[in-house]
Amino acid sequence: MAAYESHIDEQQRREIHAVAEEHADTRMGHINSTASGGGVAEILVSVVPLLNDVGVDTDWQVMDADDEFFEVTKTIHNGLQGGQTELTEDMRETYRSVTIENAEALDERYDVLVLHDPQTLGMAPTLAERFPETALVWRCHIDLTDATPAYLEFVQSYLDPIDRAVFTLPEYGEAITGVEIDTIYPSIDPLTEKNRPIEELSGDAAEAADLERFPFDTDRPLIVQVSRFDPWKDPLGVIEAYRDVSASIPDAQLALVGAMPDDDPEGVEVYREVEAEAGDDPDIHLLTNLPDAGINGLQWGADLVLQKSLREGFALTVSEALWKETPVVGANVGGIPLQIEDGENGYLIEPRDIESTADRVVRLLEDDQLRRRLGENGRETVREQFLTPRQVLDYLTLLSAAEGDRAE
Structure with missing residues (x-):
């Protein structure tokens, strides 16, 4: 924790160590579906070592599953965000058998x-x-407010053992x-190759972050x-x-940058x-599976970042850019x-409003001073609310609540 x-x-530092001391004999585990390529993995790769660093024995395990399982869970993911694809009995059986095996x-x-x-x-x-004797916690990173009823019922059917x-x-x-x-906001790690200042990178990382490449x-x-x-x-x-x-700005360029994680077979399509x-537009660039330092370079070097999601759990990429x-x-x-x-560290637009999206982008591209002001405010927003140490404290607090449930 000293590196952070x-x-x-000082208050946050004291709270972290005080709560961690209460759990010196507690063992915590995390299980997710992929070791890289998604926001959950990015969070765990930082939070788990920090929990260990402050004295809480914490482990991270990744499921063993094949493409068929991930095709099913991608359908479930979409259904929980409002997608209408049928959840068949074969899909239910694939899900059940793989999760039981794990x-x-x-x-x-x-x-x-x-x-x-x-x-x-x-x-x-x-x-x-x-x-x-183990307290079970389900950490859902998805917004369930518009879930298709069949998929919501599917999730509900597995919740009885969850504390x-x-x-x-x-x-x-x-x-x-x-x-x-409970509520926990995600966070970003300011010390990783994805979020450190470019001038602090060296070797392959510095090369990957170089916009000239x-x-x-x-x-x-x-x-x-x-x-x-x-x-x-x-x-x-x-x-x-x-x-x-x-x-309005004929020399503008667009880069769409995305990973192809193992648990998202829909990505290739x-x-x-x-x-x-x-098409053949030379100013639209599709970039895949860049190293973290490459993402870092792009987010530092971009004039602005878009996150025009139709549905979104959190969007760590927003905090990364800010x-x-x-x-x-x-x-x-x-x-x-x-x-x-809105108007302080960026702009909010309605997700399908192309005209307003373009208007805000043009406004920012045409005003260097506005971009600088919003950018400076954005960094302060993240420093105050969305860095890894705060999430470590949240998980320590969750430990107290979960253990308290079992003690009742």
Whole structure:
């Protein structure tokens, strides 16, 4: 934790160590579906070592699953965000069998075990039978406020063994019943290669962050959206807005930057749709699976970042950009309004409003002073609310609540 001293105040530091001391004998585990390529993995790769550093024995395990399982869980994910695809009996059986296998394979014992997102939730009944003394927590990073009823019922059917459920916003979990609800905002790690100042990078990381290695002109305006190639991130809408921007600023460029994580088989299909829509436009660049330092360089070097999601859990990419003093034009959905104060550190737009999106982008590209002011405010927003030490304290507080449930 000492490495983060410049990013936290004295009160926060004292609270972290005081609560951690109460859990010196507690063992905590986290299970998610992929070791890289998504926001959950990015959070755990920082939070888990820090929890260990402050004295709480914390482990992180990743599910063992195949493409068929991830195709099912992607459908579940979409259904929980309002998608209408049928959840068939074969899909239910695939989900059930894989989650049971993973639960049966777990050979570690924990006082508190956190299951992340729908992929892992199906493990709960088997885990409760095998480890009745373990407090089970479901950390759902998805907004369930518009979930298709069949998918919400599917999730609800696995919640009986869960002691507490954690959401990014309280309203995300209002539709579920029979479980205590907590709220934890996600966070970014200021010390990783993805978020450190460019001048602190060296070797391969410095090379990856060098904008000169990318296929666009660094002397021309650059708009960037960093997201999975996912329909809910609306990459086709981003291209449409960019084309409206180009009518006013012909030398503008767009970079759509996305990972292809193992648990998202839909990504390749969406990428192909985006590629077709971009056509032969030399100023639309699709970049995939960049190293973290490459994302860092793009977010520092962009004139502004877009996050035009149709639905969104939180959008860590917004905090990443704001931390780099890059203003963001983001959709007024999910956790994005938690991070953007309209007109203060960026702009909020309605998710399908192409005209307003283009207007805000043009406004920022044409006003250097406005971009600087919003960028400076954005960094302060993240420093105060969305850095890793705050989330460590939140998980320590969650430990207290979960253990308290079991003691009652």
